[in-house]
Amino acid sequence: MEIRTIKSPSKGTIDMLMRRMGANVNKDSICVDAVGLVQGKMLDMIYAADIAEKAVGVTVEDIKGSCPQNMIMIAIFGDTSSVESAIQEIKRNVKKEKDIC
Amino acid sequence: MEIRTIKSPSKGTIDMLMRRMGANVNKDSICVDAVGLVQGKMLDMIYAADIAEKAVGVTVEDIKGSCPQNMIMIAIFGDTSSVESAIQEIKRNVKKEKDIC
Amino acid sequence: MEIRTIKSPSKGTIDMLMRRMGANVNKDSICVDAVGLVQGKMLDMIYAADIAEKAVGVTVEDIKGSCPQNMIMIAIFGDTSSVESAIQEIKRNVKKEKDIC
Amino acid sequence: MEIRTIKSPSKGTIDMLMRRMGANVNKDSICVDAVGLVQGKMLDMIYAADIAEKAVGVTVEDIKGSCPQNMIMIAIFGDTSSVESAIQEIKRNVKKEKDIC
Amino acid sequence: MEIRTIKSPSKGTIDMLMRRMGANVNKDSICVDAVGLVQGKMLDMIYAADIAEKAVGVTVEDIKGSCPQNMIMIAIFGDTSSVESAIQEIKRNVKKEKDIC
Amino acid sequence: MEIRTIKSPSKGTIDMLMRRMGANVNKDSICVDAVGLVQGKMLDMIYAADIAEKAVGVTVEDIKGSCPQNMIMIAIFGDTSSVESAIQEIKRNVKKEKDIC
Numbered sequence: 001m002e003i004r005t006i007k008s009p010s011k012g013t014i015d016m017l018m019r020r021m022g023a024n025v026n027k028d029s030i031c032v033d034a035v036g037l038v039q040g041k042m043l044d045m046i047y048a049a050d051i052a053e054k055a056v057g058v059t060v061e062d063i064k065g066s067c068p069q070n071m072i073m074i075a076i077f078g079d080t081s082s083v084e085s086a087i088q089e090i091k092r093n094v095k096k097e098k099d100i101c
Numbered sequence: 102m103e104i105r106t107i108k109s110p111s112k113g114t115i116d117m118l119m120r121r122m123g124a125n126v127n128k129d130s131i132c133v134d135a136v137g138l139v140q141g142k143m144l145d146m147i148y149a150a151d152i153a154e155k156a157v158g159v160t161v162e163d164i165k166g167s168c169p170q171n172m173i174m175i176a177i178f179g180d181t182s183s184v185e186s187a188i189q190e191i192k193r194n195v196k197k198e199k200d201i202c
Numbered sequence: 203m204e205i206r207t208i209k210s211p212s213k214g215t216i217d218m219l220m221r222r223m224g225a226n227v228n229k230d231s232i233c234v235d236a237v238g239l240v241q242g243k244m245l246d247m248i249y250a251a252d253i254a255e256k257a258v259g260v261t262v263e264d265i266k267g268s269c270p271q272n273m274i275m276i277a278i279f280g281d282t283s284s285v286e287s288a289i290q291e292i293k294r295n296v297k298k299e300k301d302i303c
Numbered sequence: 304m305e306i307r308t309i310k311s312p313s314k315g316t317i318d319m320l321m322r323r324m325g326a327n328v329n330k331d332s333i334c335v336d337a338v339g340l341v342q343g344k345m346l347d348m349i350y351a352a353d354i355a356e357k358a359v360g361v362t363v364e365d366i367k368g369s370c371p372q373n374m375i376m377i378a379i380f381g382d383t384s385s386v387e388s389a390i391q392e393i394k395r396n397v398k399k400e401k402d403i404c
Numbered sequence: 405m406e407i408r409t410i411k412s413p414s415k416g417t418i419d420m421l422m423r424r425m426g427a428n429v430n431k432d433s434i435c436v437d438a439v440g441l442v443q444g445k446m447l448d449m450i451y452a453a454d455i456a457e458k459a460v461g462v463t464v465e466d467i468k469g470s471c472p473q474n475m476i477m478i479a480i481f482g483d484t485s486s487v488e489s490a491i492q493e494i495k496r497n498v499k500k501e502k503d504i505c
Numbered sequence: 506m507e508i509r510t511i512k513s514p515s516k517g518t519i520d521m522l523m524r525r526m527g528a529n530v531n532k533d534s535i536c537v538d539a540v541g542l543v544q545g546k547m548l549d550m551i552y553a554a555d556i557a558e559k560a561v562g563v564t565v566e567d568i569k570g571s572c573p574q575n576m577i578m579i580a581i582f583g584d585t586s587s588v589e590s591a592i593q594e595i596k597r598n599v600k601k602e603k604d605i606c
Contacts, residue, residue, distance in 0.1 A: 002447050003503040010457035012464055013450060019163055019426070022120065037445040042174050043103050043140040044162070046114060053111035062447070073446055091505055099104040101192055123221070143265070143275055144204050144241040147215060154212035161214055200205040202293050224322065243304060243343035244366070244376050245305050255313035262315055301306040303394050325524070332605050345568070345578055346544040349518060356515035363517055402508040404596050406548050407604040414558035416565055417551060419591050423527065434524040467547070495606050 001040035001048065001094060003087055007080055009035050017075050020064045030059045034083040037077035044098075045072045048090045049053075055089050057082035089100065102141035102149065102195060105143045108181055110136050118176050121164045131160045133194055135184040137177035138164075139191060143200075150175050155188050158183035203250065203296060204241035205289055209282055211237050218290040219277050222266045232261045238278035239265075240292065246300075247274045250292045257291050259284035304343035304351065304397060306390055312338050312385055320378050323366045333362045337386040339379035340366075341393065347353050347401075351393045352377050360385035405444035405452065405498060407491055408491045411484055413439050421479050426468045434463045439485040440480035441467075442494060448502075453478050459493050461486035506545035506554065506599060508592055512585055514540050522580050525569045534562045539588040541581035542568075543595065549603075550577045553595045560594050562587035 006013065009032060017035065018027050036058075038048050045062070052060045058078035076086050107114065110133060118136065119128050137159075139149050146163070153161045159179035177187050208215065211234060219237065220229050238260075240250050247264070251258050254262045260280035309316065312335060320338065321330050339361075341351050348365070355363045361381035379389050410417065413433050419435050425431070440462075442452050449466070456464045462482035512516065519537050526532070541563075543553050550567070557565045563583035580592050 001505055002445070003505070004447055004451050006451060006454050009454050012457040013454040016450060016453060016466055037447050037450055039146050039445060041103070041140060043105055044139055046117060047105050047107060049117055050107050050114040053113040062117055063420060087503075092505065094154050094505055097105060099188075099192060101102055101104070101195055115287050142204070142241060144206055147218060147239055148206050148208060150218060151208050151211050151215040154214040162220055198206060200293060201288075202203055202205070202296055222341040241307070243342060245307055245340050248319060249307050249309060251319055252309050252312050255315040264319055299307060299311055301390075301394060302305070303304055303397055344507070344544060346509055346542050349521060349542055350511060351522060353511050353514050353518040356517040365521055392531050400509060402592075402596060404506055404510070404599055405606055407606070408548055408552050408602060410552060413555050416558040417555040419515050420551060420554055421565055429554070441548050441551055444545060491604075495604060498606055 001038060001044050003036065003038050003091070005034060005083060005087060007034045007037045009073075012037045017061075017063060021061045021075075022064075025061060030077045031057075031079055032060075032077055034078065034080040034082045036087045037073060038076070038087075039073040044066050044094065045074050048094060049074050051090050051093050052076045052086040055082070055086035102145050104137065104139050104192070106135060106137045106184060108135045115131060118164060120163075122162045122176075126162060128183060131162075131178045132158075132180055133178055135181040137181065137184045137188045138174060139177070139188075140174040143173070145195065146173070146175050148199075149195060152191050152194050153177045153187040156183070156187035159187045203240060203246050205238065205240050205293070207238045207289060209236045219263075219265060223263045223277075224266075227263060232263075232279045232300060233259075233281055234279055236280065236282040238285045238289045238302060239275060240278070240289075241275040244274050247297065248278050249300075250296060251276050253295050254278045254288040257284070257288035260288045262288075286301050304341060304347050306339065306341050306394070308337060308339045308386060308390060310337045317338040320364075320366060324364045324378075328364060331381045333364075334360075334382055335380055336379065339386045339390045341379070341390075342376040342378060345375075347397065348375070348377050350401075351397060354393050354396050355379045355389040358385070358389035361389045405442060405448050407442050407495070408442065409487060409491060410437060411438045420466075421467060425465045429465060434465075434481045435461075435477075436481055437485055438482065438484040440487045440491045442478060442480070442491075443477040446476070447463045448498065449476070449478050451502075452498060454495050455497050456480045456490040459486070459490035462490045506543060506549050508541065508543050508596070510539060510541045510588060510592060512539045522568060524565075526566045526580075527569075530566060535566075535582045536562075536584055537582055539583060539585040541588045541592045542578060543581070543592075544578040547577050549599065550579050553599060554579050555589040556595050556598050560587070560591035563591045563601045 063073040159177050164174040265275040361379050366376040462480050467477040556564050563581050568578040
């Protein structure tokens, strides 16, 4: 799982992400002060999305097109401190509770 | 094969999974107290799905990746103890009866 | 090439396979007492399918969507002993007559 | 590059290949006594197809994978000795004239 | 992440890139004296695009691969010195602020 | 990057390539005495295409469907000596001016 946080993303960056989000997302209501990007296996992305969803003040969306086909990317939008908290929470939890067999 | 269990998944997590399920699934009738996620090779996913289907009290669905055709993950929905039992059952059986040649 | 045999597959497992078979397959006429699954390179799958087709009492279908794109999966349906015979026949022959250059 | 030759392929095997060939192929006119299968990188497949096309008595077709766009395998149809000659010709030439940089 | 800069790209090269850009790009208004190409993981491409967008005098576009959904490369168009500055800026920043867990 | 040159390609080989070229290519005007094939990462293929485009007497086209999805292939058509010159030029330049970070 790889993680990056972009503070004050440019309009073009936001557009690049928005174009890859589902059609039914209310894009105008999302706070885009910062965006955390998390890329990894689908299994881990669903798990990370769940942790981020339970954090406060962020919007979590999955981004189409990362394409090594068992990989997806999620974007976590919000104000900078909320995004950073959500990312911290993911990092704290992600190694837990996973079985490989 | 990698396995994770999410207890009390958030609404957004459920939606992310539901969007990747087939159109003919009756999504309202599924108990989503917990969800077990199993990701791996198609051959192993069909096998794991079969074991989970034979367990009690769970609903098994295949989750599409970004390419519409590829199945890489199954989700096992149900109450927490049923999901955990199904996951245990998969882990007990999955190494059995596989030939590599 | 990886091989698994599922005896008495659940209805959900059968459906998962049927949904990934061609539209022109007469799905009602297939005996689903057991199913052998063989996953591997397309070249080897065509070869394995040919061996299985020449075995007695089984129906061979290719399954869409295994997606590491040069891999496919075939399913061999039939009664348990016919499926096991076909699988044995594949395992006996598959190492033969292949050139790698 | 991997190569297999199937003598007297079953009807189901022929169908599996035909379904993955282009729509504009005159499938009835093809001799299917034997089929040579060659799988590899696109660059090498184009090269192998060219060698086979220049051989006598065979029909060369490219076989699509599960994604409609990708060619990963060619099939060489004909009578057994023609197919074997074409395959020999590919094996004699394929290591020649390739630069890797 | 791999980076190349093409000075005075040929018309055919520009066309090859333009065909892989989104339909809503105003292609006539882009300065094509030079083009910087950056290829890598989606997570890193979004990050690199953001850095380039904040540089002066360049236009940043994402370039689609053969599958319509996957973004694997960005192109940075502009006059030669602007493109080179943007590329330098990406190289200075790209190792920063990435967590792998 | 892998390179092959086919001299006097067969009609079937030309067709196989033409079917994978863009619809807006004037296929009748292309000299097909020889064809150079170059397969590699998209970034390198754009670069190689640009070098070939600047060579004399060749037509450069990108070929769809090589499909390990960050790989593409270009075909360089022309008379034999022009194709060989263009290929030499690619080989002389391709290691230059690439940053990996």
